[in-house]
Amino acid sequence: MITETLTSPVILFFILGFLAAMVRSDLAIPEAFAKAMSIYLMAAIGLKGGVEVASTGFTADLGWAAFAGITLGFLLPIPAFYLLRHFGKLGSLDSGAVAAHYGSVSVVTFVTATEIFAARNIAPEGYMVGVMALMETPAIITGLLLARAGMKQSTPATAPSSTSNLLHEVFTNGSVVLLLGAFAIGMVAGADGFQPIKPLFEVGFRGVLCLFLLDMGLIAARRLLQSRQLTVRLVVLAVLMPVMNGFVGVALGTLIGLDPGSAATLGILAASASYIAVPAAMRMALPEADPSIYLTMSLGITFPFNILIGIPLFGNVAQMIG
């Protein structure tokens, strides 16, 4: 599955971007365009998921998958935190911030995995989009609690933003609102209502994903090149945590009876680290944590690892144990 993955144009564009940045090419995707593609991709997967759920209805599987996803979101940051603190030698602030990223999910890793699993005939269920949206935020709460517990003694000069502010920020986060909103629209509109807008959201989908991954490749490699804080231990963790979380996710998915594609997808969601919702939330809630640590680990190492190795790996595992 790995070699098949590596000849897919979607992945090749990621590699192109990565290499271009590595040779310090000035290739650049305008940020407004990258943001636009990100919005398009989220709207498209939200709609498709909602339309599918409109036809299958709310099933027990869906309920279990949602429950498993939220549970993973809340719990995965805990072992991550201890690894980061004790093996990674990070302070508790930084450990909490990084742990929150690994408990949350990466939208584009999910989308890429869905495409690759679909091409291998193990497409996940439509409701997994909803599961992903639900997994975006719980880890933020756990990560913050861990960070604050660890730094109880030292009081920052000004109070960090109040808990109510933070909860508001977390639940009205743009990507969560867009994913769940598009999901709801898909459910209300159903297959018939989706028909007239389907062309844009289906025809362009994979091509846009290519261009978006081109940009992600550039961003990932530039993060790596510009980082100076990265220790060997942190690099190890940035590979170890997705592997651990991914296995837990696949196992849990299989245990609750999901089909192999959905279980593999739960695995890749667990394995992935957030690059949209969590960095922004951490910057606001823990401004003293160093963003270059969490961005470099999440975007520079874990993201490429998942795209190139994690997706085929968890796909294979889910098919073997499923």
Next chain:
Amino acid sequence: MITETLTSPVILFFILGFLAAMVRSDLAIPEAFAKAMSIYLMAAIGLKGGVEVASTGFTADLGWAAFAGITLGFLLPIPAFYLLRHFGKLGSLDSGAVAAHYGSVSVVTFVTATEIFAARNIAPEGYMVGVMALMETPAIITGLLLARAGMKQSTPATAPSSTSNLLHEVFTNGSVVLLLGAFAIGMVAGADGFQPIKPLFEVGFRGVLCLFLLDMGLIAARRLLQSRQLTVRLVVLAVLMPVMNGFVGVALGTLIGLDPGSAATLGILAASASYIAVPAAMRMALPEADPSIYLTMSLGITFPFNILIGIPLFGNVAQMIG
């Protein structure tokens, strides 16, 4: 027709944007992307209108519709001005500026109405795009004359931009040039010439409209949240003026013999308030007028009103009296 409207994805995306802004989500569409979608939509409708007219030719109906549109553009600001001045309690500068907005048209209201009327089998004639382009600017002239007449006594410190400057600005306004230009290209190219570029301009159309309305929902709600100048009287007028203008438009359209779809479209054009050409022109020509008044009324109230209620309303009225 209203409930049908409310389950269309196009409208649902508008509502999603509106609600997201109301709960103060940080969801945001990059402006360059919004502007790009606006250009795409204008090019697409201009082309389609031109291609249709190329096949039907210039008919008497077209001539009458154009005449009716221009007349409405020149005259509708007059009653609006008096309502704003005497019922709305605005000064003559602000009254003139707001009146110009309500005499002009909203491109995206037109596009949304066309989509909804088409889904109800009362698609307007292709030439209505041209009529819309012609209705963009006359109200600017009337609005300025009214504003200047009202403030004759007080001379501003520097002369506002000269009349020739203003006329130039009005006739070379980007949206007018693009709409009429694309219309002309559609007419020259005809159905055959349009064939090779049709995929982009047709496949994506409704999907782009969804994403654009998502942004308009965000903009409309944020306008409402940020406005402080809005009085109850102005809110009343922002609903009353589109209803009045819309009925006048439908009636006039039916009177000159347009089919119900085109008459309903003339109604919604009369009912709609400009959000592109006129605000920019007013900021230049009447810099002393308060932009937050006209933008909040036009974008924050009248636009959502027309999208949610005006379109189905005038569609029904046109079908009843048509």
Next chain:
Amino acid sequence: MITETLTSPVILFFILGFLAAMVRSDLAIPEAFAKAMSIYLMAAIGLKGGVEVASTGFTADLGWAAFAGITLGFLLPIPAFYLLRHFGKLGSLDSGAVAAHYGSVSVVTFVTATEIFAARNIAPEGYMVGVMALMETPAIITGLLLARAGMKQSTPATAPSSTSNLLHEVFTNGSVVLLLGAFAIGMVAGADGFQPIKPLFEVGFRGVLCLFLLDMGLIAARRLLQSRQLTVRLVVLAVLMPVMNGFVGVALGTLIGLDPGSAATLGILAASASYIAVPAAMRMALPEADPSIYLTMSLGITFPFNILIGIPLFGNVAQMIG
């Protein structure tokens, strides 16, 4: 062929943009959108070329075309330099900078030519995309050598960027990397791998080209309006050089046995002047050269000339002598 060209929507959008800027309309395409379209177009043509070469394999023709293209790139700046220096009365710095532009190529001229030749049933071979990518940079080197030879005596205050820096910049130039990268992806993926992403890159292609040429029309005309350095002699050269280079290109293409479409394309590549890779490189390598001279000649005169006259002209010539 010229009148046919002039009624193609692609060309009509260019004319619309040109006229809009000439009447000083405020029509504007957001730059992020223009840049995005440029990236899309390069990715699309790179992919298509690569997929075609994947099926035809590396042929002798391909090798000859690549060799001819690179040779033209290195040599065409030399006569251009002498014309600019002695007929155009430019200094050697400016002559070298302008000559580099005319030895290199314009991506969008190539794309437009390909579309028009395809509509005339003389579509060029897929490998011509690769040839174009190879022709982007050699002229930069020749242009710089000419400029530096001419100004040997006068040493600039600080050394211009070192040669190794410059070579790096030239070979990692974003557009070169993207074109060759997408070409390679197309070759690896082949027709089958291209299938899933084809919709985006084919459906939208001509439509995007229309909107991009609309922007190029605006840019070209604004360049002309804003330029003050342009002499009659330079205007003459901005038309003469593409004609000369184009004839050389068509003749060479025919001589090495290319089909008429590919020979015509080699002609238009030779005739075209760079507007992406070279201006940026010149600004860095020869900051003392005046950018308004090379941008106005390349974008303001040669680009419109090629779009309106050069493409049909070299198409006809290639068909006659082919």
Next chain:
Amino acid sequence: MFKTYKRKRIEILTDSALVPRMIDLLKQADITGWSVTRIDSGGTPDGEWQRDDITGASSKSMILIVANDQKTEKLTGLLAPLLDSYRLLLTIGNVEVVRGDRF
């Protein structure tokens, strides 16, 4: 060594739609060099705003000008009566520049 000159650094914050009008005033004050940059958001006692490219009517720009005292005086005189009605923000600071004769 190079010599530096004292000049004024003027900032005019204005609606983007009014930039062309401001540039006319610059020219009336014999100022031939300026630079414009977009402002993304801001606030006043009345409320907050974000740049929005759709209407174009709620986007603001900053015009930056380096000028000598005399031109600055002239420009300030031209702008002062408009500051309130056009909602402009005008600041004047001191800077040193190298090629003084250009400003």
Next chain:
Amino acid sequence: MFKTYKRKRIEILTDSALVPRMIDLLKQADITGWSVTRIDSGGTPDGEWQRDDITGASSKSMILIVANDQKTEKLTGLLAPLLDSYRLLLTIGNVEVVRGDRF
């Protein structure tokens, strides 16, 4: 003739994600007017960065404020303890403005 007043021109360079927090502080210092513009790239001894809209976590903004001495003092006092941990850049310069009572 018009009269000019001496006021402070304050620049705060901060992560875009922290702009709302900064605006809260401005309000605490009785400052009701500000303007925000995006910064595209920059560098520190630790390395260089470019604006990136995908994560949003590595984009920076500049907040520009014109204020009188008293408000400036108050704001600086509120900001000083955060400068290091929030990685802010704060500069205070002198400018002249026309409508002094507004700031």
Next chain:
Amino acid sequence: MFKTYKRKRIEILTDSALVPRMIDLLKQADITGWSVTRIDSGGTPDGEWQRDDITGASSKSMILIVANDQKTEKLTGLLAPLLDSYRLLLTIGNVEVVRGDRF
């Protein structure tokens, strides 16, 4: 209370394509912190320009630097000979900063 330090606020307006070259010069002057923002349009006696991302050759950026007098002096010395041929605009103003040792 916090102490403030007098530092220089330097602005370099340059072609975006030349920003990397300017950053090399900053480093030569021992300056390790800077911020870059895009300029959207401008004018000179020769004509007006707008930012254009297609060619990239007609877009300009402003580099903002806070530095102490000694580094400023050094940088000005490095830049002075290039001002004309590179068409740079250089301004130097006074500001107060809080953490003076950083600049």
